Amino acid sequence: MAKELPQIPGNKLPLILISFFIVLFCIGVFTDEPSRVLEQSWQICLSCIGIG
Amino acid sequence: MELLRNWFQAAILVLTNASWSFPFTRSLYQGPLKVLCSPGLNCYSCPAATVACPIGALQQLLLSIRMTLANGQFYIGFYIIGSMGFLGAIFGRMVCGWACPFGFMQELLHKIPSPKFGVPRPLRFVKYALLALTVVILPLVVINDFGMGLPWFCKFICPAGTLEAGLPMLFLQPDLRQIIGTLFWSKFTILVAFLVWSVLASRPFCRTTCPLGAWYALFKKAKMVRLTLDEAKCVHCQECHTVCPMGVKFDESPDDGECITCLRCLNQSCRFGAIGLEVGGLPVQAGDIRIKKTPRP
Numbered sequence: 001m002a003k004e005l006p007q008i009p010g011n012k013l014p015l016i017l018i019s020f021f022i023v024l025f026c027i028g029v030f031t032d033e034p035s036r037v038l039e040q041s042w043q044i045c046l047s048c049i050g051i052g
Numbered sequence: 053m054e055l056l057r058n059w060f061q062a063a064i065l066v067l068t069n070a071s072w073s074f075p076f077t078r079s080l081y082q083g084p085l086k087v088l089c090s091p092g093l094n095c096y097s098c099p100a101a102t103v104a105c106p107i108g109a110l111q112q113l114l115l116s117i118r119m120t121l122a123n124g125q126f127y128i129g130f131y132i133i134g135s136m137g138f139l140g141a142i143f144g145r146m147v148c149g150w151a152c153p154f155g156f157m158q159e160l161l162h163k164i165p166s167p168k169f170g171v172p173r174p175l176r177f178v179k180y181a182l183l184a185l186t187v188v189i190l191p192l193v194v195i196n197d198f199g200m201g202l203p204w205f206c207k208f209i210c211p212a213g214t215l216e217a218g219l220p221m222l223f224l225q226p227d228l229r230q231i232i233g234t235l236f237w238s239k240f241t242i243l244v245a246f247l248v249w250s251v252l253a254s255r256p257f258c259r260t261t262c263p264l265g266a267w268y269a270l271f272k273k274a275k276m277v278r279l280t281l282d283e284a285k286c287v288h289c290q291e292c293h294t295v296c297p298m299g300v301k302f303d304e305s306p307d308d309g310e311c312i313t314c315l316r317c318l319n320q321s322c323r324f325g326a327i328g329l330e331v332g333g334l335p336v337q338a339g340d341i342r343i344k345k346t347p348r349p
Contacts (some may be wrong), residue, residue, distance in 0.1 A: 017274055048206040
């Protein structure tokens with residue numbers, strides 16, 4: 001007979017998710033993604049805004 | 053509370069578009085704040101934009117993922133997904149109701165007197181398909197000879213980009229007017245359609261098309277800040293249906309992915325104190341009981 005997975009209480013799940021996404025965020029910072037985002041956001045991508 | 057929300061929306065609009073030197077520089081803000089992700093949809097090619105659009109930034113990282121990985125750079129999107137997920141797990145679609153400039157603009161347009169219509173409920177699923185296809189799958193999969201993809205949502209759909217970036221750039225740099233073509237006019241048509249639709253229906257873009265709204269909606273059962281329904285007090289008078297800008301029937305589906313936590317149902321409709329607000333499982337605002345529920349005969 002299959003065992004039921006333990007239920008995560010409703011108010012704990014957001015905390016788990018927040019922790020998970022903070023870890024993701026930190027990995028992104030560690031791999032220097034913010035500098036790439038910054039570089040991209042400084043340029044106008046004309047075709048992205050419907051021109052060209 | 054509605055007035056407070058409107059002021060908050062206006063403040064976010066101004067803060068995320070605070071670079072007003074563009075009439076002189078005729079270009080984008082290029083300061084360090086652009087490393088931050090905007091909570092709502094706000095095109096970062098807008099000359100006044102001071103922060104990055106998470107949907108645009110994510111597409112840009114994904115479409116160039118082959119090239120960056122080949123160069124030993126692991127730009128996979130963790131920073132953007134981490135930012136979006138952090139906000140989603142705390143606020144869910146409350147961000148749409150309180151901190152999205154494009155949502156705010158739709159709300160203002162909807163105040164224009166006109167016949168008002170609903171938005172067919174099945175159209176809500178379109179935005180999930182757009183999130184998966186145009187933001188993630190197509191930029192990753194459809195590539196050119198150089199291994200680069202396209203930002204499908206920004207390029208072919210996003211009316212916020214046309215309004216906040218395309219039109220202002222045509223105004224600031226008149227030379228660009230010579231190179232506009234079918235793409236621009238098709239996006240302009242999409243923009244006009246959504247502007248007119250926003251006058252006639254409440255927040256149509258948020259409800260049918262916004263991939264960022266679709267992302268935040270994924271947190272409908274797992275967010276810190278949420279509205280709650282006390283079934284014992286609810287009489288299903290359906291007053292909450294009439295005030296909801298997103299067409300949510302709160303008494304029937306309190307965890308609806310469309311709920312933007314604007315608090316209108318709590319403050320403007322429920323007379324039975326059945327709707328409350330909780331943060332992290334702790335009640336912070338209970339609805340005012342103006343009428344006690346009486347048992348039905």
